[in-house]
Each structure stands twice: as structure tokens, then as C-alpha cells.
Amino acid sequence: MIMHAGEILKRRGLLSSEQLEQSRKNNAPNIVQAAISLGYVDERDALKALAEEVGLDYVDLRETDIDLRALEGFPQKLIYRQSLFPIGFDEGAIVVATSDPLDLYPLDEASAATGKSIVPVVAERAEIARLVKQHLGVGSETVEGLMAAKGDEEVELLDQIETDGSELSEMAQEASVVRLVNEILLEAIEVRASDVHIESQSDGLQIRYRIDGILHQQPVPPEINRFQAAIISRLKILARLNIAEKRLPQDGRIKLRVHGREVDIRLSVIPMIHGEGLVMRVLDKSSMVFDLKSLGMNNEVYDTFSEIITYPHGIVLVTGPTGSGKTTTLYSSLLQIRSPETKIITTEDPVEYQLDGINQIQVHPKIGLTFAASLRSILRHDPDIVLVGEIRDLETAENAIQASLTGHLVFSTLHTNDAAGAFTRMGDMGVEPFLVAGTVEAVMAQRLVRRLCKHCKQAYQPTKEELPSDFPWDRAGDSTLYHSTGCRECRHVGYSGRMGIYELLVSNEDIRQLAQERASSWDIRRAAIKHGMRTLRMDAWDKVIAGDTSVDEVLRVTRGEAV
Secondary structure (H helix, E strand, C coil): CHHHHHHHHHHCCCCCHHHHHHHHCCCCCCHHHHHHHCCCCCHHHHHHHHHHHHCCCECCHHHCCCCHHHHCCCCHHHHHHHCEEEEEEECCEEEEEECCCCCCHHHHHHHHHHCCCEEEEECCHHHHHHHHHHHHCCCHHHHCCCCCCHHHHHEEECCCCCCCCCHHHHHHCCHHHHHHHHHHHHHHHHCCEEEEEEEEECCEEEEEEEECCEEEEECCCHHHHHHHHHHHHHHHHHCCCCCCCCCCCEEEEEEEEECCEEEEEEEEEEEECCEEEEEEEEEEHHHCCCCHHHCCCCHHHHHHHHHHCCCCCEEEEEECCCCCCHHHHHHHHHHHHCCCCCCEEEEECCCCCCCCCCEEEECEHHHCECHHHHHHHHHHHCCCEEEECCCCCHHHHHHHHHHHHCCCEEEEEECCCCCCHHHHHHHHHCCCHHHHHHHEEEEEEEEEEEEECCCCCEEECCCCCCCCCCCCHHHHCCCCEEECCCCHHHCCCCEEEEEEEEEEEECCHHHHHHHHCCCCHHHHHHHHHHCCCCCHHHHHHHHHHCCCCCHHHHHHHCCCCCC
16 A cells, blocks of 8 residues: 555656655655655645545645534544544534545544544645644643654754653653653744743643744643643753752753754743743744844835944944844844954853854853953953943943943943933943943834734725824825735734834934933933934834734834824
8 A cells, every 4th residue: 555655656747766766765654755755745746646546635724624523532542643633524424634545444443433434535744733733732642652753853952961860850751751842842943932931830731832922822731731740850851950949940051953953942940839930942043044134124224223333432232122133133233244354252141142253252140250240351352342242230331331432342232112211221320421422322222023924914904093193194105004814824823923123223412412411211212303213113114014014013012102
């Protein structure tokens, strides 16, 4: 029967004789999967050909309504072992999706177990796996103890781990727990999650992935709760943390290779009422591209900012809340101005990505290597450009200002809501206003908005009553606005990826005068707008008019303000 599948694909022109022979030598479960994994044939084309050969329908599960009542009484071992999934009913028979239309034995077994006729349809293996995770939960295969041992091969640890020999440590090393944790990590990387939240609740474990800035809860099977302690211990072991310490917060790091890609995971553990809560920041090095031009700045902001980052000295600040893309903007800026003639040194907490040609320092506050202390040492290394991860206190601020006054260009971040707030924030830290006024060359405030999925975004014509009063109808003109819908390409979210919105405040004579006079951030903001600064909200509306994002995203990320 396996031979037959290959012959069908060959007869239909999807495989050559040589490709068929190579597929037979592969270690995949069957010849079709082998041909797909070797890149000889597209899975959809192969399955359509096989379905047509045996007279079955091919279905796209992302476009198919699933009747979950079909799961009742359906043997779960067939779902996991044979990659079957019941999707509905057809006149009393159960409609079952399979990725192997030539293997009828599991379908006969399902019919015998349920006492009903089975109507098979053909679907992609990955789509069936997605339904399993969506409706039976992340890790459900592993909980059943039926998951194939692929997890061990797809997730490779780059650091050796050590265990203390305790019962909890041994439990955390069991194959089922290892595979379960691997599956959670694999799923997070597959859906492009930036963070994984594993939370201990009164009713058990909750897993959530942050995708494009929004948390999405993942269904998990109830049986996973008995593995709760082992899952948490496994992750703590991977991050070289003390698994016996459950009363204090701990931070660690896990280095993995997934599908040949290096992935860095920052793990934070905090004790909570119902047990320990874990958050993992996923840093997929291969997916990051630091290119200032592609971050979403309009041409005017990009040109101005590109000029500012070539200044010989001064301070350039990037502001915004956690997760607003500040590090990406700073790294992209450094890579744009990097050259053999300039020495660039950074001090960060933590060093998120390693950049070629740039000297990076990881701060360690526990041993006294703070931003301020490292900055003092950096200046003895004759740098041209310095990046300070964050200005958190007066000592760091004063050292950054001193560095700029002695002929260095200093980049850093601040947590403020807008660009104008940077001046007052540094004043609040205790920095003399004339020093702030004299050294800060520009402040870039930013946020991230989700990009509309280009495959399913839908045009519409809103009325003036439907949009906020500050929407720039005069700039919109006859432009078409879009809102999100959702399709298989974006996993029915309606958005795919993110882009920045920016507010660039460039210091001029008026701004410096106001800063020296300790003027309020509102006064500085008004003066900046008078001199042509476009606010975050204005830039966001431009992205809506361009069809890149939606009105809902602008309202979620920004707020309307009097100017």
C-alpha cells in the first residue's frame, strides 16, 4: 500500500522515478511524507491526487466548520496515533479527516468503536494537528503518552543540564514530561509568540502565548494538571535554576536549537498563591531583521532620524512602554551607522541579540556592574558611540550626559508615554535642566500596531460618526479603509506581524529653552507640534489611511489627546 501511494504520485507526474527511489530510502512514516519532507512534492497536491485516486473529497480544514459533537465517544488514541480527527456528521455517519487516504484500518477501527459509519475526507497532517491542539489542548498527545518521539529531535539543548538527583528532578526528566515541554516550546515558536505564560491557577495550569502583542489562551487537557510540578521543574532545570526554591523569584536562560535555528529563552519564575508562575521571553535569532528602513517610519521621519544618528555627540533617546520595539529601533540604528572607523560599545540588561562588529556588555547589578558603573568603564575604552540599555536613575543619567559632553554619541531608552515626557522625566531624576537641554538631540517615542493580514483585510466605508473626532478626513481623501476579518494565513486573527508608529521630537532653540525653564511636557509637546512634529496618533492614522492597520488597532494602542 505504501508502494501504491508512490506509484500514484509518479503516474500523475508529481514524482519522478529518481525522486520515488530517494523517498523510499527516507525514514519518514510513509512514502508520501518522505516525498513531502524531501521537498519533491507539495502536501496539498499530493493529498489531492491520492484523494482523487480513491474517490474521496479533499477539504481545507481552515475553511471548514468543525462540529465538536463528533468528538464525543470518538477514541482519542486514534486521533493521536493515526492522525484522525472527526469534523462533523453526514446523515448519521461521522465525517473523519485523515492525512493517509490509503490506510483504511484506522477508519474501520473508528467505525467499530463508535458503532457508526465513517465518511473519510482527506486533509493536511499539519491542519489535523492544529485541530488537535486547538480542541484537545497543547500537550494533549504527550499527556496520553502517545506522541511520537519527534520532540527530542526537533528541540536540541545547546547547554548541558545538571540535576540534583531528587525525586522531583527525576520526574522532570521523564520522557513524557520532556516531550510535553518541548511541544509547548515548539508551538510557541511556530506561532511566532514573543512570550509564553505558564500560570498556576486554582483549577490547574493555564498556558498563554503573546502573539503580536496580544495574549492568546491555549486550550490544555485537564490531565496536564498532574504534570504541573514536573513541567515547572523541567523548565527550571533547563534554565539552571534551583528547583527546590519555590519561595523566591528566579531568573534564568535556556539556549535551544529548533529546526536548525538558534532560539534564546529568558525564563522568569515568580511564586504566586496557587504555585509558581513562569514567563518565557522567546528570542528567535533567525527571525529578527534589524533594518531601520523596514520598521515602518515614514520617509520624513526616517530621513531625519537617519541624519540625527550620525551626529558626532549628544544623546538620542527612544521612549515607550515595555514591548514597544525600542531595542529593535536602537539595534537597527547601530547597525546602520556601524563601520570599521567607529567603535560602538553597548551596556544592556539583558543582551537580547548579539550584533557583529559591536561590543556588548551584560550588566550584573548583584556584583555592582550597573549601567552607571559599566558606562564609566566604557568611556576608558575610547568609544565613538555608546548605547546604555536604559536610563533608570540619576547616576546613569549624569554619566550619559557626561559622555555626550566629552564627544560621544549616546543612545538610550526611557519609559515615558510620549517624546516630550523624556525631558521632564530626566528632570524628575534630579538632572540639572540646562544639562538636559544642552545634550538631548532628539527623542523618538514609539508603539507597535498589528499589520492587517494582506490576504483577508476587508475594505469598508465608515461614516464620520463611526470614527473618532480626531480622524484626519482631510488627509484620508478618497483612500480606502480596511478592517480585519481572519483567514487561514493569519490563523483567523485578522492580523499578521507588527509595525511601528513613531513620534520624533528634534531639539531646537525653542525646545531647549523650554527644557531649561522646567516647562511641562504639555508645553514642550505643543512647541514640538508647532515646529512640525507628528504625534503617535497622527502617524497611526497615516498607517490606517495607507491600509496597513485598522482603526481598532489605533484606538487600542494610542489615545486621543488635546494638542
